[in-house]
Amino acid sequence: MSEAQPPAQALRPPAARIAGEPRGGYLRAVAAVVWKDLVAELRSRELLGAMLVFALLVILIFNFALELDVRTRATITSGVLWVTFAFAGTLGLNRSMAIEKDRGCLDGLLLAPVDRSAIYFGKVIGNLAFMLIVAAIVLPTYSALYNTNLFRPGLLLVILLGSIGYVVVGTLLAAMAVQARTRDVLLPILLFPVVLPVLVAAVKASNGFLQDLPLAEILPWVNLLIVYDVIFAAVSLMVFDFVVEE
Amino acid sequence: MEASPKALRGLTWLTAALFAVALYMVLFYAPREMVMGDVQRVFYFHVAAGWVGALAFLVTAVTGGIYLARKDRRWDNVATASVEIGVVFTLINIVSGSIWARPIWNTWWTWDPRLVTATIMELIYVAYLMLRQGIEDPDRRARFGSVYGILGFLSVPLTFLSIRIFRTIHPVVVGSGDPTAEGAFDMTPRMLQAFMFSLLTFSFLYATLLWHRVRLGRLSEKVEQLKMKVLSA
Numbered sequence: 001m002s003e004a005q006p007p008a009q010a011l012r013p014p015a016a017r018i019a020g021e022p023r024g025g026y027l028r029a030v031a032a033v034v035w036k037d038l039v040a041e042l043r044s045r046e047l048l049g050a051m052l053v054f055a056l057l058v059i060l061i062f063n064f065a066l067e068l069d070v071r072t073r074a075t076i077t078s079g080v081l082w083v084t085f086a087f088a089g090t091l092g093l094n095r096s097m098a099i100e101k102d103r104g105c106l107d108g109l110l111l112a113p114v115d116r117s118a119i120y121f122g123k124v125i126g127n128l129a130f131m132l133i134v135a136a137i138v139l140p141t142y143s144a145l146y147n148t149n150l151f152r153p154g155l156l157l158v159i160l161l162g163s164i165g166y167v168v169v170g171t172l173l174a175a176m177a178v179q180a181r182t183r184d185v186l187l188p189i190l191l192f193p194v195v196l197p198v199l200v201a202a203v204k205a206s207n208g209f210l211q212d213l214p215l216a217e218i219l220p221w222v223n224l225l226i227v228y229d230v231i232f233a234a235v236s237l238m239v240f241d242f243v244v245e246e
Numbered sequence: 247m248e249a250s251p252k253a254l255r256g257l258t259w260l261t262a263a264l265f266a267v268a269l270y271m272v273l274f275y276a277p278r279e280m281v282m283g284d285v286q287r288v289f290y291f292h293v294a295a296g297w298v299g300a301l302a303f304l305v306t307a308v309t310g311g312i313y314l315a316r317k318d319r320r321w322d323n324v325a326t327a328s329v330e331i332g333v334v335f336t337l338i339n340i341v342s343g344s345i346w347a348r349p350i351w352n353t354w355w356t357w358d359p360r361l362v363t364a365t366i367m368e369l370i371y372v373a374y375l376m377l378r379q380g381i382e383d384p385d386r387r388a389r390f391g392s393v394y395g396i397l398g399f400l401s402v403p404l405t406f407l408s409i410r411i412f413r414t415i416h417p418v419v420v421g422s423g424d425p426t427a428e429g430a431f432d433m434t435p436r437m438l439q440a441f442m443f444s445l446l447t448f449s450f451l452y453a454t455l456l457w458h459r460v461r462l463g464r465l466s467e468k469v470e471q472l473k474m475k476v477l478s479a
Binding site: 169172173176177179180181182183186189190193194195196197200201224228231235236239242243245 | 314369373377380381382386393394398401404405408409
């Protein structure tokens with residue numbers, strides 16, 4: 001009985017684990033990376049706190065910069081929201097890759113006998129979680145501050161889709177930026193021009209939902225957003241190997 | 247220092263001659279446009295520069311892909327060379343367009359899809375150069391450059407598509423045009439000849455510059471190696 005199971009799992013050679021493992025193994029690897037990020041964040045609370053305070057500050061600055069009175073607000077809320085998410089997002093992306101790099105965690109991750117794409121997806125889902133948490137706090141705050149209701153299913157869907165597009169590119173570029181000398185400055189410069197189509201579609205779609213436009217006018221933007229997500233995710237996945245290889 | 251190959255010298259002279267002819271065609275051979283006047287002559291080099299910019303970035307994306315597949319640094323050398331040329335020509339494209347737009351659209355700038363896309367494209371490749379500058383290890387620099395070159399090139403048409411949904415006022419001179427565009431015109435045969443010749447000249451110019459720049463890149467790598475050798479000896 002006792003000599004049978006437990007150590008065998010750990011001792012199996014890496015090649016067999018990559019090739020022979022059923023799909024559950026891949027998902028477990030992804031989940032492990034996500035879990036690691038979430039637990040680390042739960043214990044340190046470095047990242048979310050910074051992202052949140054930053055996001056709220058951006059909204060405050062917009063309030064004074066744009067005089068967000070009722071009439072202007074109706075048309076620019078989606079823009080304000082997405083600028084906030086985009087800025088707070090770079091903060092999170094930078095940090096989430098910097099901790100991997102600084103303490104040599106990335107090397108450890110790469111040594112793990114799992115497919116590199118599992119690490120990529122793990123980081124993407126972790127970053128996505130942070131962005132959505134920020135959104136989940138910014139939305140009610142904005143709603144309360146400006147006495148509107150931002151909790152509309154359409155808007156939530158757009159925020160999810162837009163964040164996915166933002167994060168799939170952002171994670172890849174953050175992995176590159178942290179390895180450069182000018183890393184903190186570099187990420188937004190690399191990320192914003194490339195991810196612009198996602199932001200444009202997300203802003204237009206959000207705006208449509210906020211202004212209660214007919215669905216036929218919003219749907220093209222939502223579809224575009226889905227297409228961008230798929231394209232960017234596919235390409236990032238294909239090239240991620242080259243970014244982390246040594 | 248090794249002398250530049252004969253073919254390259256020949257190509258350089260040929261390009262110079264072509265450029266002189268192109269200038270003549272644009273400034274004298276092509277007729278004066280009836281409505282816009284001489285400002286319209288910007289158009290010939292404006293479009294040609296835009297063409298070279300797009301071509302250069304396409305070459306970067308392709309050679310970047312080849313580099314990732316083969317891991318031969320010569321391809322990366324071509325990719326960087328091409329980006330530098332593309333950035334310069336895209337800038338020429340934007341600035342010359344602006345000069346034309348001032349009298350025709352009565353503004354230096356408008357948020358038209360093509361203008362925005364060209365600018366975003368320029369910014370992407372400026373970011374590309376900054377990325378490369380920040381990385382010391384040559385192999386890593388080459389890998390990151392290739393990845394970003396591919397991703398950036400992919401994003402440009404998507405940007406265009408996104409912004410295209412808004413109405414555009416930019417004239418479409420080549421191919422069927424929208425008659426409501428401000429500053430549209432039909433080309434006479436002589437204009438068309440001057441235009442085609444400009445395209446040809448700028449393509450040659452691109453090839454010449456690329457060759458020179460690739461050669462420069464190779465030489466500087468050689469210098470780097472010699473330095474290492476001297477230092478380690």
